[in-house]
Amino acid sequence: MSRTQGTNLRVILYEGAGSEALSPDERFRLLTSLLEDGFEVTRPANGGKVSPADGAPILLLGRFRELPAAEAGLHVHDLSGKDALEAAREVRARSGARRLGEWKPWFPVIDYERCTNCMQCLTFCLFDVYGVDEGQRIQVQNQSNCKTDCPACSRVCPEVAILFPKYKNGPINGDAVKQEDVRREAMKVDITALLGGDLYASLRSRQQEARKRFSTERDESRAILERKRCLKELGKELDIPDEVLMSLPSVEDIHSRAERAKAKMAARQARSQTVKDSRPAPTEKEWGI
Amino acid sequence: MSTGTPDGSGSGVRLLYCHCAYAKVVPPEVKAEVLRRLSESGAAFDAVPDLCDMSARKDPALARIAGSGATRIAACYPRAVKWLFHAAGAPLPAEGVEILNMRTQSAGEVLERLVPPPAAGDGEEARL
Ligand code: SF4
Numbered sequence: 001m002s003r004t005q006g007t008n009l010r011v012i013l014y015e016g017a018g019s020e021a022l023s024p025d026e027r028f029r030l031l032t033s034l035l036e037d038g039f040e041v042t043r044p045a046n047g048g049k050v051s052p053a054d055g056a057p058i059l060l061l062g063r064f065r066e067l068p069a070a071e072a073g074l075h076v077h078d079l080s081g082k083d084a085l086e087a088a089r090e091v092r093a094r095s096g097a098r099r100l101g102e103w104k105p106w107f108p109v110i111d112y113e114r115c116t117n118c119m120q121c122l123t124f125c126l127f128d129v130y131g132v133d134e135g136q137r138i139q140v141q142n143q144s145n146c147k148t149d150c151p152a153c154s155r156v157c158p159e160v161a162i163l164f165p166k167y168k169n170g171p172i173n174g175d176a177v178k179q180e181d182v183r184r185e186a187m188k189v190d191i192t193a194l195l196g197g198d199l200y201a202s203l204r205s206r207q208q209e210a211r212k213r214f215s216t217e218r219d220e221s222r223a224i225l226e227r228k229r230c231l232k233e234l235g236k237e238l239d240i241p242d243e244v245l246m247s248l249p250s251v252e253d254i255h256s257r258a259e260r261a262k263a264k265m266a267a268r269q270a271r272s273q274t275v276k277d278s279r280p281a282p283t284e285k286e287w288g289i
Numbered sequence: 290m291s292t293g294t295p296d297g298s299g300s301g302v303r304l305l306y307c308h309c310a311y312a313k314v315v316p317p318e319v320k321a322e323v324l325r326r327l328s329e330s331g332a333a334f335d336a337v338p339d340l341c342d343m344s345a346r347k348d349p350a351l352a353r354i355a356g357s358g359a360t361r362i363a364a365c366y367p368r369a370v371k372w373l374f375h376a377a378g379a380p381l382p383a384e385g386v387e388i389l390n391m392r393t394q395s396a397g398e399v400l401e402r403l404v405p406p407p408a409a410g411d412g413e414e415a416r417l
């Protein structure tokens with residue numbers, strides 16, 4: 001299972017008819033430990049609305065007076081028995097639900113109210129994160145390929161349209177885009193135009209210079225140090241990890257990547273015309289959801 | 290058996306809490322306080338470990354939430370949450386959704402909107 005596939009186990013914390021209420025502390029501790037471990041938790045109460053069942057595996061947790069019968073897709077655990085988190089983990093393993101925690105969900109998200117479909121992000125990204133949809137519109141399609149903590153593509157977007165929700169600063173983290181952010185982006189484009197190309201070209205030429213220096217320098221260790229210093233400076237300026245800067249692709253790479261993206265899209269389109277979703281329609285359960 | 294406490298979720302408004310489990314971007318003390326008081330409020334709610342992760346997986350639960358009508362979401366920046374749902378193919382409705390930002394608002398400010406006293410939140414104009 002890839003890092004971006006699969007369904008979470010949904011835990012229903014049940015305190016309704018036929019069960020005993022939990023103490024506030026117990027409920028809070030249980031909720032926290034389940035969420036930290038990657039479980040979705042629903043607390044139905046007093047007829048309030050929660051999300052309906054949708055076919056995802058469910059674990060019903062409660063302190064039951066009489067244990068309800070389990071059925072297909074519905075697992076039951078009494079809180080008076082063994083540790084709830086342990087029980088939830090077991091059900092997760094048995095039901096084939098996804099285990100979280102192996103990947104920090106770090107990936108770009110496009111604000112389509114700002115995006116002008118210029119494709120700079122697609123040509124810049126080294127890891128095939130971007131592609132295009134059927135209508136040739138830019139989209140993020142391989143989220144888990146994204147280099148954790150690297151916001152590089154958001155720096156090349158001239159429209160401040162790329163977000164990384166887990167980034168520390170605005171507007172990349174989703175904070176409102178202010179006039180000065182747009183001005184800064186415009187300035188960035190102007191400056192790089194003065195340098196004789198776009199930001200990507202300037203990054204690349206700085207990288208090539210660093211490489212040249214490395215290859216002509218007789219004192220290798222000094223050259224390595226110098227290269228590291230250059231890259232560190234640039235990386236710090238733009239918050240881009242060294243390894244990304246070290247492997248900027250060539251123009252040929254960029255073209256072949258764009259071609260691959262188009263081919264993939266065509267293949268997907270062909271597939272989507274032949275594959276039909278055969279899953280049964282979800283059924284509503286009676287546990288308050 | 291009912292919990293014996295009033296349903297603070299207002300008339301038909303769904304509540305969603307995001308625990309932002311895989312990064313430290315939401316101050317832990319704000320998350321903890323919001324979750325604690327939400328769980329003590331007697332309101333029905335859904336809690337998810339990490340909306341970002343669910344968006345990346347296009348989790349069907351997001352469509353379930355987006356299609357649920359009026360919803361209040363405690364997570365982070367509204368622009369980020371809006372486009373995370375969109376990226377998962379489950380755009381939030383333009384009306385009836387209010388996103389509370391645990392990165393910038395205090396727990397008290399978030400809770401005041403998330404679980405207002407019964408009736409106080411009813412009929413209020415939602416914003417995105
Ligand atoms: S660089 Fe920005 S504006 Fe251009 S396609 Fe990418 S997201 Fe859209």
Ligand code: SF4
Pocket residue numbers: 165166307308309310314315338339340341342364365366369370373
């Ligand atoms: S939506 Fe916001 S609060 Fe939730 S996991 Fe993503 S960054 Fe964290």
